[in-house]
């Protein structure tokens with residue numbers, strides 16, 4: 119390993135991170151975990167309902183705070199920064215893709231993607247539009263820029279959602295059941311798009327209960343009762 123590769127911190131570095139939900143009967147949804155995800159990795163987290171996948175995703179996505187441990191996101195100790203800085207870190211370095219596409223129905227594709235830059239970019243509207251077009255072209259939707267989501271297939275809608283998630287050039291893409299609402303051919307096209315983004319250097323964490331989605335990842339981490347077990351490494355590709 120060269121000194122140049124050593125210099126890049128992991129995108130995700132969980133050190134003893136745990137989450138207990140308080141209440142009359144506290145629930146430890148995540149027991150202390152160690153998880154490091156390097157730049158450009160493709161990792162799948164797979165586990166049954168109630169195993170702690172959303173809890174883990176919310177922590178990694180900076181939507182929630184651990185009750186123990188330390189989370190370094192792209193080298194930044196997230197326990198040491200203000201709420202405002204956490205929001206900025208999330209906006210600039212993390213993109214989210216969900217099972218339900220969450221697109222604005224009365225806005226065109228390009229407008230939907232432009233909206234994602236409102237709080238992260240002070241650039242002029244023309245630049246935001248150019249960035250949105252670039253992201254839509256990247257996901258193969260350059261020909262549907264002005265279409266409204268209602269006129270698109272499910273797979274195309276998810277591709278708009280992916281364009282929206284990558285338009286701010288995040289380091290990490292968090293995808294929660296990204297193909298959960300799609301038939302298998304649309305699911306494949308969405309997974310192909312995600313594969314292309316990894317080839318371009320993005321880091322991808324997919325949370326799923328679908329073994330075929332998980333099989334695309336280089337690393338598969340199983341979660342059960344809030345505990346992680348790495349079940350495979352280098353599952354695909356030449357390694």
Ligand SMILES: Nc1ncnc2c1ncn2[C@@H]1O[C@H](COP(=O)(O)OP(=O)(O)OP(=O)(O)O)[C@@H](O)[C@H]1O
Pocket residue numbers: 139140141145146147165166167168169170171172173174
């Ligand atoms: N706000 C909360 N308060 C108390 N318990 C919670 C809370 N959120 C989640 N839990 C519990 O934590 C555990 C893990 O839940 P989590 O939603 O992370 O699982 P999951 O794997 O994402 O499930 P699913 O696949 O069904 O969405 C479950 O036992 C759940 O009931």
